[in-house]
Amino acid sequence: MNPLALLFLIAGLGLIGWLTGRARAQRIDRGGAKRLHSLPSQHGWYVATWAVLPALLFVAVWASLSPSLVRDAVLEHPAAKQLPQFEFERDALLAEAKRVAEDPDAKAFDPLAAELAPATRAAENRYNWMGSAVAILLAFAGGLFAWSRIRAQLKARSQVERIVMLLLLVASLIAILTTLGIFLSLLWESLRFFEQVPITDFLFGTHWSPQVIEASNPGKSLGAVPLFWGTFFIGAVIAMLVAIPFGLMSAIYLTQYAAPRVRAWMKPTLEMLAGVPTVVYGYFAALTVAPAVRDLAVHLGMPFASSESALAAGLVMGVMIIPFVSSMADDSIAAVPTAMRDGSLAMGATHSETISRVLLPAALPGVVAGVLLAVSRAIGETMIVVMAASGAANITLNPFESATTVTKQIVDLLTGEAEFDSPKTLAAFALGLTLFVITLLLNIVALRVVKKYREAYE
Amino acid sequence: MNKPAPEAAPARAPTDWKTEAMQKRIRRRYARERRFKLFGMLAVILSAAFLAFLLFTMVTNGWRGFTRTEIALPLDFPAMAMKIDPAQLSTPGANLALAGAELEDKVSNAALAAYGAQSVPLLSDAAWLKVREALKADPSLLHQKKLLWVPASTQVEQGLRGNDAAAAPLAKKLYDAGKLHTGFNAGFFSESDSTDPVAVGIWGAFKGSLLTMAVTFLIAFPIGVLSAIYLEEYAPKNRWTDLIEVSINNLAAVPSIIFGLLGLAVFLGSWSLFGMRVGPLLPRSAALVGGVTLALMIMPVIVIASRNAIKGVPPSIRDAALGIGASRIQVVFHHVLPLAMPGILTGTIIGMARALGETAPLLLIGMRAFIVTPPGGFTDPATVLPVQIFLWSDEVSRGFVEKTSAAILVLLVFLLAMNGLAIYLRNKFETRW
Known part of the structure; x- marks a missing residue:
């Protein structure tokens, strides 16, 4: 039975249960001998819950079990003996048989898959009906x-x-x-990776070229230091050089100087920068900013400047982070007691002196925490670097040269056609684990900073 | 500084503000004040200017993506001598029959006959499809001569727009002869992906986005709201609750691509459990797996927003309900939740907007396929609007630049509408207690 139809049927049974349960309770109530403990509608809910919940639980379990049951049934078929032993090919053939079985218009490319299709269809039908029947029985x-x-x-x-x-x-x-789930799945795949590649090669190796992996010594070309450097350089240096001054200054201007009407308009406008999807930034970086940066580099006397420079990706990423830094700074400046500001102004300090010598030092923990969170967001940002940064892993200090990042390599490693167990694919999970741990640490440190220093004024 | 001076300091002469040195110093301080203010203003203006420039670039590149150049194609159907029965054209097998009658070749021959051999192709790959639809709509055409407007090739279109030097003279000549006209490109909203930039549309990706968002909402909204209720109203203060709180706050800060890795490993991977092979739990590339992954990603956003909304409901409401005999569940579901709903919905819409614009995790779970037919259901291979933009952005031809920017404009309009709705809801239903 179609899963959606089954769900509707179970929901319908629940509704019937609700109605009959309520009706029965009402009859008892009208009998008048005893007062009901609960309202009739609550009896209705009681029956409906009993009808729906066990059935739904069963459907959930069955949905995750039945594919492997179908698979086992198909493997019993005599023709399945001819299936290749190699698991990857075998799965591909079984998937093809399944597709042919489910879609009458589909044609099998492989005769074996065509032969297995009727068996697949039969097994699927059998287990499907079995599951639906049990679910409905359970509901009843x-x-x-x-x-x-x-x-x-x-x-x-x-x-x-x-x-x-x-x-x-x-x-x-x-x-x-x-x-x-995130932690265990990343850890699990990473451990499989580190069985094939020594962890020291991965963490401290300085050569990254996953396109050419020597089977005998995969660790030689899977050293992630260039990626860590590129990530740090683009996300924590270039992007922050844009985001911190712009974010901080616009927060200061909007909270301390701007007229209320200007603030009412400009704050949402700046927040729109955070609402633009990253794929749009990526496209903009690749289409407009990167060529401009390259022209600038050529103008500055670097004739072979890359059109996928670290600077272009970092600049756009920095702009994306501006509203983030700005709102964090806004919050922490607003949390500084007014008395301190008023006191400073009363002593004759100008606004800018008050801001830079009184408000900012007092708000510093919040600002630092905001910057740490912004860094964590920048190094996890994917689409901008996928579209605008290069795949070449360099360790360079020149922003006009190309650099690559962890996130970009994860996408590159996993979107190529490769089998699931190769060191190349598993490397993506090891990179993911590193990224996860670093962002987690940054967040924890940021929260600590806020907690430890903020209470001074409260 | 801390200790008061032990002996009376010698009386200080009051500062004379009028001296030259003091005046200079004050001027310097005021100048610094003005500079500081100017920097602030510049930061705001430059940030806004960047946004304006981005939008400007997208609009100038993209508005032409909504238009299409068509070329006049005289078709002499009787002369084509297609072996086809007009009655067949209204049956479901019409597409197959017309393809079998080599309609595509005959249409290009018609173009050759009308305009002669040219150095660039004149017709779009989709031109014969338009002829096909015209024939299906009116089978009597088979016995007529007819002039149809069909999509011109991308070279001709770009030549007319001055972006393709090779095709420009030809396009100019055709245009002056009245054989070309440019109009609104309705196909952009009804077609799906294609290799020909003239023929592409966003409908397939848009439908994929709708299906994915439906899954995301159905999972993230109930779970997010229910856990917010639990944490805010019922949870005892103990280690478990702390652990839940910490996980939610951390999940909100986990990079989106990590959720893609989670989806790939958990929903699409297979592993053995008690000797039995389990998985993949969900079909690859489908709206279902994309929706579940995005739901896990935005759930923390919804939880945090819902908790704030629930926190905003004053305790007197709960006390009053409890006082007249409501149970703790009734207090929440009959009183607190309805009052907190506007805030919850605002947070949900913002979370959904984030999911709608998300690309990276979906790349990893295979939603980057070349989807020519729109997905028919939750388990069909699908792609979504941002991924479609990403796929098109890899194409170098000028036609695709226009289409990519046009798709970006559509996406931005939707996101803007969602955020606008959230702001409207917040302003309209916000209650100050």
Whole structure:
């Protein structure tokens, strides 16, 4: 059965359960012998929950199990003996058989896949019907069970509320599961990578060229230092050279100098910079900024300047970060007590002296934390560097030369056609793990800085 | 400084502000003040100017992506002698039948007959498709001669726009002869990807975006709101709750590409569990896996916004509801949640806007395929608008630059509308207690 239809059917059964449960409770109520413990609609919810929840749980489990059951059934087929032993090819053939089985218009390129298609279709049908039947049975059984339990003393409300409470808890656990999922999956794939490539080669090697990997010594061309340098150079140096002065000065101007009407218009305008999708920045960097930067470099006497320079990507990335730095600075300046500002002005200091000698030092922890968060965002930024930075891994101090970043290499490594277990693909996960750990550390340090120094004035 | 001077300091003469030195010093301080203010103003103006320049570039490059140049093509259908039955044209097999009758070749022959051999192609790859649709709409055409306007090739189009020097003289000549006209490109909103920049459209990618956003919303909104309710209203203060809080705050700062790696490893990878091979859990390249991945990414945004909205509901509301006998669940679902809804919705829309503009994680889970037919459902291979922009941006031809910028304009309009809606909601329903 079509999964959507099945879900609708289960929901329909839940609705029926709600109606019948409520009706039964109302009848008991009208009988008048005893007062109901819960309202009739709460009895309805009780029955509906029993009808829907077990069935849905079953559908979820079944959906994740049935593909492998189908696979096992297909492998039993006599023709499956001819399948290649190599897993990658075998999976491709099975996937093709599945596609042919599901889509009547599709044609199989491989005769073996065509032969396996009917078996696949049969197995899929069988397990599909089996699963749908059990799910519907479960819905009926659950609903009936709950319906039969309805009586005046039934604490329907407390029971339903307990389930709702459980649901809330489960929902909030998903955040932990996601964090764990990220960490474990990155760690798992990275460990497989480090089985093939020594971790010291990866972390301290200075030569990165994944296009040519020697099978005997893959670590030789998978040294990530150039990537770390490029990431740091583009994200933490060039981008910050743009974002910090512009972000800080615009926050100061908008909070301290600008007329309320100017502020009301300019603040959302600057925030629009943060709302522009990164792919748009990337396109702009590649189309407009990068050629301009190259022309500038040629003008400055570097005839072979790269059109994928670190400067172009860093500049645009810096502009993207401006509103981020600006709003963090805005918040921390606003948190400085007015008395300090007024005191300084009363002593005869000018506005700029008050800002640079009183407000900024007081707001410094917040500003530093904001800058750290901005760095963490910049080094995790992907599309700008994918579109505007180069793939050549150089260690250079010249912003007009090309540099590459961790995120760009992750995308490059994973979007080529490569099998899943090669060191090349797994390297992407090791890079991802490094990126994850560094951004996490930056965030933790930023939070610490804020917590430790902020309370001075509160 | 801290200790007061032990003995009375000698009385200081009051500063004479009128001396030359003091005046100079004050002037210098005021000049520095003005410079400082000017720097601030410059920072704001330059940032805004960058935004304006970006938009200006996109509009100047992109507005022509919404137009299309068409060429007049006289077609003599009876002379084509196609072996085809007019009745066949209204059946579902019409496309196949017309392809079998070599309509594509006959259309290019018609162009050759009308304009002679030229150094550049005249017709777009999509021209014969337009003839096909015309024939399907009116089968009686098979017995007529007819002049149809069909999309011109990208070279002719760019020649007419002065971007292709090789084709410019020809395009100019055709235009002066009234054989070319440029009009609104409706195909841009109804077609999908193609190799020919004249024939591309955003509908396929847009539909992919819609499907992906639907999945994202259906997952992220309930989970985000429910966990916000739990954390804000019920959670006891203990280690677990702290752990949940820390995870949510960290997830909000994790780079988006990491979520792509998560999706690739967890939803698309396969592993063995108790001897059984499990996975891949979700089909590759589909709106479903993209939506789930983006949902995990924006869930923290929704949780944080919802918590703030729930926090804003005053405790007196809860006390009043509890006082007249509501249970703790009823307090939240009947009273707190409806009052917090505008804030929650604002946060959700902002999160959805972020998901709509996101590209990087989707590249890793295979949503970068060349999608010619729009996805029919959640499990079909699909792409989304930002990824489509990324794919087109790799093409060097001038025609694709126009289409990329045009697609960017469409995306920006949608994001602007979503953010505008969020601001409107916030202003309209914001309650000060």
